[in-house]
Amino acid sequence: MTTERRKDSGARRTRVAVGSAGAEARTRPAARPAEVAGLVTLTINGQTVEATEGMTLLEAARSADIYIPTLCHHEQLSNYGACRLCSVEVLRGRRSRVVASCIYPVEEGIEVQTESERIAKHRKIMLELILTRWPWVSEDLLEKYGVQRGRFQERTSFCFLCGLCVRYCAEVKKADVLGFVGRGTERQVVIYPEKALEACPTCDGGKMGCRSVCPTGTIPNEFAHTGPRFGKKLPLAYPVRSYDEDNVRDVLHTVGDWRMPWVRGQARPSG
Amino acid sequence: MPRLKSAADLQKLREEIKSGIDPKRPCVTICSGTGCHAYASEKVAEAFAAELEEHGLSEKVSLRRTGCHGFCEKGPIVVLLPDETCYLSVKPDDVHEIVSSTLVEKKLVERLLYRVDDGKPAATEDEIPFYKHQTRLVFGNNRLLDPKSIDDYIALGGYSALAKALSEMKPEEVVETIKKANLRGRGGGGFPAGLKWETTRNAPGDIRYVIVNADEGDPGAYMDRSLLEGNPHSVLEGLVIGAYAIGSQEGFVYVRQEYPLAVDNVTTAIDQMREYGLLGEDILGSGFSFDVSVHRGAGAFVSGESSALMTAIEGRVGEPRPKYIRTAVSGVHGRPSNLNNVETWANVPLIVNYGAEWFAGIGTEGSKGTKIFSLVGKVNNTGLVEVPMGMTLREIIYDIGGGIPNGKKFKAVQTGGPSGGVIPEDLLDLPVDFDELAKAGSMMGSGGMIVMDEDTCVVDVARYFLNFLADESCGKCIPCREGIQEMLVVLNRVCQGDGGEGDVQTLEELGDMMQDCALCALGQSAPNPVLSTLRYFRSEYEEHIAKKRCPAGVCKALVKYYIEPDRCQACMICLRNCPVGAIEGGKNLVHVIDQARCTRCGTCIEVCPERFGAVVRLSGEEVPAPVPAGTAVR
């Protein structure tokens, strides 16, 4: 049952091109000849895995119950490839390279290592960098990679720009209430209150879908009811990064368990 | 302008234009690239026009504003044809003498000529070492034509390659020719152009695009700008040939909006091409149709990355995409798109005209043809130079560049821009070659070659590049956005004198991770300047960290200025110029710097007369105790 479902998501995936960066999914290049969606055999951590053409390494791994940590990945949304935590080592012939498994398509005969020394080293330092923004990364994950806190100075902002909220609002809700602004370290997510007033009150039964995909709980929960908050003069845009601890704790309690496990370092339960 | 309907039409037009030109007629050519323009070359041109009018020579002598000549250190440059007399650093006031002496009396104005080492004046360009050692295959025509005139280009043989390709070669043959020539991308990647063309041509789909990448962003590199401003047709001709070879009907030229003259000249060139029918339907009667549009950039270095550039052409934010599916297969709108650099395209007409074997005969085993470099920084002859691949860095910096000014010692040359690294003195005999430079930990890059001397601090240079990249990173992925910032925190700490043990290791760990895990080449190559300077100048980092010393005397926090009492002659110059009034002293009284007030701006050491040389820069050592106030000068 599970394997079939995974294959289906693989087939579904072919309609959304790998590596789309923007809100709109891009169509894949022109149709392939008649032998569509063949089977691809590859090895992951020494284990032989059968996948469908068009699947990503991440999907193939999950179909074989092999765990790869992710932060910016979500099944309902286009692949973004921004957090790079899902990086794995791919050996093809004699060439070895590090790729983001959430976007890299499966290829016949490649050998994938999800926990090699090189990868573990990189994940460790990436987690240290994430900690500077968001102190509540799951302890299991930190322990697994031997991450020590404190090497880098904290610049706590809670949001580390995974883009899940922006993509959710654009692709699933088609409302574009949230968006990115700026560049580099000034890049941030903002909410456009005027649009929020229109779209948010009816989103997911008033629960605001973006909050349910946000891994850090940064999105303020009063946002759907912004009118009274801001008074008559709405700002054009409002940054989502909040420094309000109460708000964040509130979200951690109310969001529900199904969201948290993959952040705590365990594989997402199927279903 | 009559529309050209065949290759024969073009040839006829060329002969017509040439017959109207008298090769013996004197012509005053004035370099009008942005560099010389900044030196007021336009005023020189106007002065010539007026002077010729006055002497009644306006009909007998023609005046031409040309593209960049390359010797930017000595601009404005005036070359008198047909004698090829080359005058340098010409000012409007010199024009009268040039006209009356050289044009009328055929006498040289010696003071405007270049002086070779033994003091002899060089009358023509090829006697000048800067030019003598170059091989200006691509850049050479800049000096002969007015970039705003398509007729000038045609008279020099322009578009003959296009005519040849369209009438005598099949598209696949053109691709084969470029492959055999082994033309590698000149934008930095060095990827074989022929292979990219082939992939694009064979990718599934009906619509393909060809793109000129003129988003030259490496600071210190301006070759593409000068080529696009100075000879836009050479680039466009290459583009049309490439479109024919690949099977593309639509092309784009993506230019930085910071290059307004380039935008102007390429737009004019395109309009002229359309009028002659060199763009549009049924070009030269071949049945092949193609047109091109100009896209301006809006100020983002990262948008010069190929996948980001294509995203920008679609009207979206120019952020890079992962390239597991190559842009040659899926680029603009998901269609096969072939992107090449300005200089790469400009090489194409030469290869078509003279053949793949000719091209492959120039350069080294792995790197064929010539490369244009911008030789800048602490070098005597700043400018754009074109040399065959395989020439050594030493030859370029010393024979062409004239070595380091002010008798300073060479320290390193930085190549490849923010993605590249430094090459130290003991590697100066390395040939310029894609693979050789990569092996040394740097890269060819787009061609920026920045010379540094003993007064340059490499830690500061690494920090400079990281600052640049922090500003230009798109911010999408964690390795680049957070990694660059953290590396910058460490480097700033080191330059402030707060470096500690473990800092170098942190830089190396972060660098390793970014090289492997960043989403695009900006992030992946961001650590290069740091890792490269660590490789060759590790001791300089260690001095900053362990001894709080900056050997080059650049890092302000690690530097103190001191006036040696034995040498001070109380001339009061430093005292008067100090912006914060930190120097005490008076007539005949030794000057003393108040270290607490000193901001280390460096003005005092600059203004102290050379014959005294009383101000010294100290680093990593204690400043001697000041002499008592009122001490007299010796």
Next chain:
Amino acid sequence: MWLSGESPEIRGGMSTMEQELDKVDEIIDNHGGNSEALIQILLDIQHEYRWLSKPVLLRLCERLDIPLSRAYHLATFYKHFSLLPQGRHSVSVCLGTACHVRGATRLLSRVTEAIGVEAGQTTPDEKFTLSTVNCLGCCALGPVMMVDQDYVSNPNAKALEQIVASRE
């Protein structure tokens, strides 16, 4: 505050009421009303108005049927666009590598002193906007700066004073 999209009262700059949105329509039509030309359209608008104000961007989004978030991402991603009115004269100091090794940092301090604002800011009287640029491509003049269309090579404090005084 920087994203309020409204002309700050203290500046006395163009009020949003005076914006001729017809001009915006014209620019859009010049590019065939094509959303792919979005960046080109924004460049023309920036050139015309010296900034991208909220009513102008709203009109743009309406005409091209694009979300406001996309327009603002573009407007804040690219250095050339400004969400605040720019000064009448632009001053840019080159911080390219060649200029850097020749002392661009010191030049920037002198310029900041002379004009009275930091890089990225506009003077209160809207006379100057100071910015830094990552290579002007005239490295032989380094360290170099531009004042409107004029290039100035390594001016000292006095020369800078003159430049400031000479512009209206």
